[in-house]
Amino acid sequence: MTTREEKEVLQAKETSAITKIENGSIVTPKGFSSDGVHAGLRYSRNDLGVIYSEVPANCAAVYTQSHFQAAPLKVTQASIAEEELLQAIIVNSANANACTGEQGLKDAYEMRERTADLFNIKSHYVAVASTGVIGEFLKMDKIRSGIEQLKPHSTHEAAEAFQTAILTTDLVMKTSCYQVEIDGKTVTIGGAAKGSGMIHPNMATMLSFVTTDAKIDSASLQALLSKTTDKTYNQITVDGDTSTNDMVLVMANGLAENELLNEQHPGWNDFKTAFHKVSEELAKQIAKDGEGATKLIEVEVTGAKTKQEANVVAKKIVGSSLVKTAVYGADANWGRIICAVGYSEAQVEPESIDIYLGDICLFTDNRPQSFSEEVASEYLKQDQVKITVHLGVGEEKGKAWGCDLTYDYVKINASYRT
Template sequence: MLKTKDTSELLKIKNGTVVSPKGFLAAGVHAGLRYSKNDLGIILSEVPANSAAVYTQSHFQAAPLKVTQESINQAGMLQAIIVNSAVANACTGEKGLQDAYEMRAHCARKFQLAEHHVAVASTGVIGEYLEMEKIRDGIDQLKPSSQNNQAENFGQAILTTDTVMKTSCYELNIDEKKVIIGGAAKGSGMIHPNMGTMLSFITTDAKIDSDSLHTVLKDITNTTFNQITVDGETSTNDMVIVMANGLAENQTLNENHPQWSQFKLGLQKVAEELAKQIAKDGEGATKLIEVKVTGAKTVNEANIVAKKIVGSNLVKTAVYGADANWGRIVGVIGHSDVSLQPELVEIYLEDTCLFKENSPQAYSEETATAALKKEQVNILVHLKNGDASGKAWGCDLTYDYVKINASYRT
């Protein structure tokens, strides 16, 4: 385990997974929805866990989201999340909704759970029906365990056009009890969340009340998953779920707990790392872009500017071509709906000032080009109009993005 720079009390678990927190199991199998790769997975808690979720704000919410919302709304608790890839089960009408209910019911029967303690998630092609016989047979094959290889099987089962699995895990001390937070996510295209990201699952053995868990998830989502963009497209299936089973046996966490800020920081770190990994793995991407905006009037305005910059196709293509065309950044800031004074704005590429006092600045093209050729490109914008700051993450736009999405269904 490695200490992070944020605090000596927060430890990053280098090979941690969603089964690192006490009492969590996982599994993944090939049910036949895809040609050969794992396509069905489960996260299972040994006991019912207080749970919270955020969902896409698309008008076309997929059937699994509706079933999951019903499960969580009934008692605020989950014990399992059953997930399939290949087929999104979105825009599939009444049959799709009944298939999602059957997916939940069969999982509950298999693992002897209450139906409302099961969440359902799907990802893949929109407008196709699930092959329910394969889903049922796949659920019957699942053998969850606390071993990391099963967490890896789960991580593989939720991928679509992703090229890598996304994981993050941190340990902290609450009430002299070891508390672990682990996460897994998928997402590569259709990433421009208006609530969360494609699919993200976070587990923790912390004891926390449901209302506080919902509040902290919503707050953290706004500064992590909501601050990434790959292609400006919001999915029908975006969802983030957090399960907290309390097996660490700390005193119940809420906003009045003396170590609340430490827990929130741990959850923030896991969510931010997952979000950045999704942005970096954008379809066809070669670089991660991080934009930090300071000196805004409000955090919301800082976040708006940062996300508009990483979401600009002109900025994204300039980064791909290693072209330090700061005019594209100026253009984005100029049409953002925020308060600013143009003569105060400064734009930096790492430590190199490109624009200041509403005028171009002398800089080395070689230095700027070198910065743009790195795996992570850092853009800093000073608005000098307040004390608030914000960040956003995205990726470059390449020829491969077009190739991938021109033949997605084939």
């Protein structure tokens, strides 16, 4: 049976021109610009960046569920609470400004004020984000100087300058961009993200920034972001650790000049599909770039009683250290997958479970299947691996993404501060 949401996505694919923009970025939507500079918060590479909209933009955000939300998140929440409008996002890497008390909060507010002064906009039109080491105070002399150096442009180079500024242990930049036709107008959605370690959202050490020139009210945008986050960012895991800082933040400035988007608009499903594509691509890029990772693992669970249980089982499997190390070692040890399903607390009937590694059936009818260990091992040596588990108790499905667990993960995190 096809769910209503799946029908909507299929319909969107059939009736609209949703186009992936290969070289698109956060500055591809109309009216957005960005920049990144080396302020000196780390030895080399950009460490301070900004995204700017020509006009105030409707906005939406989701935040880490950690009890220790960092100062920048508190400032961003305060900004959005004023008018539900943003015009700039200031971001620093190298220092999370987390667990830094009143001084940390004061510093985050100063970042907001100085960015507002730079663009001559209201202070609460600025969001603040930070990522890096927890428990150290910001070097505000360098932050102040860095903000003064920011000169946003709408070029590919300016987008890359921002994207490099937000990275920590990441090896690659994460970006995605799609366009869709709505009301005869070209609507663009662009995104940039960072995240490599301490990734186990709801949310985790990841930052994702999405820009769009769509005209959409904040309430509809917030509902869409929250729902999309549950299916994308919250379905990735690298190491099972949830951090203090991070968030997904969306700005929609309306410069595409389409009619106001909401669930009643005939183009809503098209926009929702394009928005989901951007979010899923960013989430998968984060998972693939996990610290020390060599492979992206996708787990699809089908035949679940509920969609929530399908997502839970998928994430348990991809988050299992034993599964992750087996994938790293190219060992088709399906017993580790069974174990993860078993402790997932989802409804399971052992006699009805099927397990596939790619197209290779490993387990069905409650008994192991004959397969070539050599063929399975060769499959696991690829840089993308798919595990499929059919529960056989319902008709719902879900996905999760992660990466293998390697020796390099330990090396990176054993010396993170040094």
